[in-house]
Amino acid sequence: MHIDDSPGLQSDLPDPPPDLPPLRAARLVSRRWITRNEGGQVVDRVEGPGVIGLEPTLVAGAAPPFFSYASRTGLPAALRVGAFAYDLTILPGSSLGSMEGAFLFEGVPVAGGPVVEFWARTPALTLRVPEWRF
Numbered sequence: 001m002h003i004d005d006s007p008g009l010q011s012d013l014p015d016p017p018p019d020l021p022p023l024r025a026a027r028l029v030s031r032r033w034i035t036r037n038e039g040g041q042v043v044d045r046v047e048g049p050g051v052i053g054l055e056p057t058l059v060a061g062a063a064p065p066f067f068s069y070a071s072r073t074g075l076p077a078a079l080r081v082g083a084f085a086y087d088l089t090i091l092p093g094s095s096l097g098s099m100e101g102a103f104l105f106e107g108v109p110v111a112g113g114p115v116v117e118f119w120a121r122t123p124a125l126t127l128r129v130p131e132w133r134f
Contacts, residue, residue: 013102013119020118023107027057033071033101035127043097051103060110071099100124 013032031051035044049055056067100122107116 013121016118016120017116020107020116021109021111021113023060023116024110025057025059026105026107027055028103029055029106030104031101032104033099035097035099037097046101058105096127098124098126 028050030049031047033044033046034042035046037043051071052069054069058067102119102121104117104119107118109116
């Protein structure tokens with residue numbers, strides 16, 4: 001596993017245009033994610049087209065169902081050796097790390113005109129072991 005102390009993903013992205021017009025629709029064309037361990041070191045980077053093989057178009061004022069998807073990370077929680085699984089003493093409620101990312105959209109302005117490209121950033125998400133497990 002490659003580990004580094006790179007700065008956050010957010011510093012690599014351009015700021016949204018200050019004059020972003022109201023949009024009629026926006027197509028998600030790419031995403032970037034960084035996963036950090038509990039010590040803050042980068043353990044994974046994901047970048048590529050769309051999400052889960054799709055490039056969904058989000059339409060302003062659309063009725064449900066809305067587009068959603070689930071994501072996961074490869075932070076270790078257990079070790080498997082043969083038929084035995086060992087918990088790595090990760091206590092309920094403890095932090096495993098964090099994820100931060102952004103989505104690149106192509107937006108169609110309400111008033112018409114050219115497509116506008118912009119990054120929508122997500123706040124850092126803390127990855128935490130639930131207080132209880134089944």
